[in-house]
Amino acid sequence: MSLALGNTRTAQLPPNVNRILLVKNLPFKITSEEMFSLFGKYGAIRQIRIGNAQKTRGTAFVVYEDIYDAKEACEHLQGFNVSGRYLVLLYYQTNHKPRKMNLSMEEERVEQLRQQYKSMARDDDDGLDG
Numbered sequence: 001m002s003l004a005l006g007n008t009r010t011a012q013l014p015p016n017v018n019r020i021l022l023v024k025n026l027p028f029k030i031t032s033e034e035m036f037s038l039f040g041k042y043g044a045i046r047q048i049r050i051g052n053a054q055k056t057r058g059t060a061f062v063v064y065e066d067i068y069d070a071k072e073a074c075e076h077l078q079g080f081n082v083s084g085r086y087l088v089l090l091y092y093q094t095n096h097k098p099r100k101m102n103l104s105m106e107e108e109r110v111e112q113l114r115q116q117y118k119s120m121a122r123d124d125d126d127g128l129d130g
Contacts, residue, residue, distance in 0.1 A: 019046075019070045020092035021062045026050070027083040028057050035060060042076065043069025058085075061092065 021039075035048045044065040051059040064070040074089045081087075 013067065013071065016091050016093065017067060017071050017074075018091050018093075019064045019067050021064070021070055021074055022090045022092045023060045023062060024058065024088040024090070025085050026058045026060055026087065027085055030060075030082070035062070038077070038080075038082070039073055042073035 030050065032048060032050060035050065036045060039045055039048070039062050042064075045062060046065050047061070047063040049061040049063075051057055062070075062073070064073065070091070074091065077087055078089050079086050
């Protein structure tokens with residue numbers, strides 16, 4: 001078994017994999033002890049943060065010490081039934097903040113590109129006729 005474990009530790013991980021898991025669809029009354037019991041099976045846990053505000057109820061962040069433990073937990077607990085609720089696990093992405101876009105500037109840029117490519121197409125047509 002240690003050989004199989006060693007092979008997974010040297011494998012290249014996708015860029016979206018990290019040590020922080022976002023867990024959704026948790027029972028509202030789940031305790032920290034239950035979370036540590038459930039997620040601790042897959043490796044050492046640095047921190048668990050359970051949402052307790054109205055908007056964050058039913059969610060938690062689980063931070064593992066090792067990225068491979070987080071990957072294993074995500075693979076095994078995705079869709080796991082806890083008190084009649086199926087867990088949804090995602091790797092937390094810190095850099096996926098939507099970029100605010102100035103619509104008028106973007107429309108102007110698109111129009112400039114259209115004009116540029118129209119003139120390029122006309123130049124190509126002139127070269128073919130001659």
